[in-house]
Amino acid sequence: MALVVKPRVDLFAGEVRQLLTGPTGPVLRFVRSVARKVRTRAVLKCPVDTGRLRAAHREEVGVRSGQVYGFVENNVEYAAAVHDGTAAHVIRPRRPGGVLRFETGGQVVFTTVVHHPGTRAQPWLREAMEEVAVPAGFRLVRS
Template sequence: MALVIKARVDLFQGEVRQLLTGAIGPVVSFVRSVARRVRTRAVLKCPVDTGRLRSAHREEVGVRRGQVYGFVANDVEYAEMVHDGTGPHIIRPRRPGGVLRFEKGGEVVFTTHVNHPGTRAQPWLREAMEEVAVPAGFRIVR
């Protein structure tokens, strides 16, 4: 599941006239510029362990049914859990009848489940949106 945080821009009639000036190109360029800056900021704010999460950010900008859209996403399967955190949960082996193996206090432990306390949220992408897109006139929606 991809982590996608979108921003919506509400423009007033005068702003629309200024941006459009007869073509949608300037609006697309504006949205692309903001999306690129959000992606750059998100990469810098992203928590790093192996670097896989940091390297998986992507941006997309386009026009669909006459509306300009843009978003920054991270497609790593655990991105949402890191971004939003997790509550306490039980970890079980992948295979039925299997065991978990890990080290604790220098000793190897084998068990059938672990009660994980959960992890705190690290909302780097939302923070990047708030720092870059909101001052540019976008409103964050999720």
């Protein structure tokens, strides 16, 4: 069974929408502009190993129930673990009686259990939102 976690941070125009007129005109263009800038900044700040995480950023802007919305997200299955970090955990083989194989210090190691210390959070998406969207008058909402 696979568990898919989709970290998503939404943009809402709040006070900015009140200053501009009409949800389909200048507001929509403004939200689209900010979402594009957030996505660009997130791509630049994203940690890179294979490039898969960096390539998976997506933005969407639209109007729903008369309200302009926009969001930037990354749907790679491990995005939340990289973004939010992980706690210490135990890694065991998938099959009973199996072994884990990995390399460390140039040597191949076989074992039946690993006590992983966890990983530190690398909140590139939140940082991109704080750097671009907050100064533009948006508030951050985590869903």
